[in-house]
Amino acid sequence: MRLIRDILKEHQLLGKPSISCEFFPAKTPEGERALLEKIVPRLIGANPSFFSVTYGAGGTTRDKTLGIVDQIQREHGVPTMAHLTCVGSTREDIGNFLEDAKSSGISNILALRGDPPPGQESFIKAEGGFEFSHELVAYVKSYERFGIGVAGFPEGHIACTEGREVDWDRLKAKVDRGADFVITQLFFDNSDFYTFRDYLQARGMKVPILAGIIPILSGRQIQRFTELCGSKLSEEISSRLNELGDDDNAVSAFGIDYATRQCEELIANGVEGVHFYTLNKSQATLEVVRNLGLGK
Numbered sequence: 357m358r359l360i361r362d363i364l365k366e367h368q369l370l371g372k373p374s375i376s377c378e379f380f381p382a383k384t385p386e387g388e389r390a391l392l393e394k395i396v397p398r399l400i401g402a403n404p405s406f407f408s409v410t411y412g413a414g415g416t417t418r419d420k421t422l423g424i425v426d427q428i429q430r431e432h433g434v435p436t437m438a439h440l441t442c443v444g445s446t447r448e449d450i451g452n453f454l455e456d457a458k459s460s461g462i463s464n465i466l467a468l469r470g471d472p473p474p475g476q477e478s479f480i481k482a483e484g485g486f487e488f489s490h491e492l493v494a495y496v497k498s499y500e501r502f503g504i505g506v507a508g509f510p511e512g513h514i515a516c517t518e519g520r521e522v523d524w525d526r527l528k529a530k531v532d533r534g535a536d537f538v539i540t541q542l543f544f545d546n547s548d549f550y551t552f553r554d555y556l557q558a559r560g561m562k563v564p565i566l567a568g569i570i571p572i573l574s575g576r577q578i579q580r581f582t583e584l585c586g587s588k589l590s591e592e593i594s595s596r597l598n599e600l601g602d603d604d605n606a607v608s609a610f611g612i613d614y615a616t617r618q619c620e621e622l623i624a625n626g627v628e629g630v631h632f633y634t635l636n637k638s639q640a641t642l643e644v645v646r647n648l649g650l651g652k
């Protein structure tokens with residue numbers, strides 16, 4: 357399957373942002389069927405340049421991640437990236453994952469450190485494994501066959517106590533070790549993205565930075581997510597969510613409108629791609645992409 361870096365180069369030449377959609381392996385067989393038979397086919401309507409599939413805590417979804425990526429690529433012909441984390445894995449485990457990915461024709465890996473598993477406060481390096489994602493990037497790069505994406509944090513990574521610029525310097529180190537592009541954590545204030553992008557570009561980072569966008573679907577859910585990942589909800593969003601309460605239809609309509617306005621502004625300011633955290637739902641992402649005039 358094609359390398360995402362080549363697809364992003366084409367977008368750069370055309371001056372048109374890429375659209376990509378992220379899924380997670382469902383917990384139940386019904387959820388997995390819905391993802392593969394309904395959600396993914398519907399999201400083809402968003403004209404995606406690529407899809408991506410997450411890698412669950414402690415490697416618990418290893419085979420599911422590979423299986424879903426493989427199935428999407430075979431059935432829909434859309435390049436699909438497998439996420440991979442260092443959590444609980446030795447170099448050998450990671451090597452085996454990459455060999456399996458290679459045999460399934462998977463060409464793109466999102467190289468991550470991963471979050472600590474539930475109940476564990478901070479990340480603990482597995483014996484014989486990697487401590488930081490830049491080590492994983494270098495290891496995946498040594499295979500000389502995978503395109504590599506990495507995570508970036510416009511507000512700084514939640515565990516980085518030295519300040520966001522130190523975290524951004526570490527992101528640059530991941531790119532220097534071989535990453536082809538960056539996908540950001542979800543954010544709601546575009547000025548955070550511009551400051552982050554300007555900082556990195558001023559230090560010579562040239563790879564595409566794709567903006568991670570989540571159309572809000574539920575007030576409680578987004579509160580939980582932002583607490584976990586450290587992204588901030590603006591005053592405007594928080595007070596609107598308070599007014600809408602548990603009316604998830606109204607919250608979704610607000611979320612679609614907010615994400616549309618956010619993406620329109622990012623596109624007007626030259627964003628190279630928009631990466632949607634779909635939460636395995638299709639409607640909100642499809643509506644935003646159609647509002648932007650970028651769907652099929």
Ligand SMILES: Cc1cc2nc3c(=O)[nH]c(=O)nc-3n(C[C@H](O)[C@H](O)[C@H](O)COP(=O)(O)OP(=O)(O)OC[C@H]3O[C@@H](n4cnc5c(N)ncnc54)[C@H](O)[C@@H]3O)c2cc1C
Nearest residue numbers: 410411439468469470471488489507513515516539540541
């Ligand atoms: C687009 C995207 C997709 C994601 N998908 C998944 C997924 O599928 N599965 C999953 O479990 N998680 C996923 N995550 C979450 C991610 O794993 C966590 O945010 C994790 O805590 C950080 O991962 P990282 O790759 O950025 O780590 P790193 O780049 O290793 O950074 C982790 C922390 O270590 C610090 N650090 C880095 N290098 C050094 C150094 N040399 N010395 C000291 N400190 C250092 C950084 O500042 C940061 O605070 C995703 C995040 C994003 C943005």
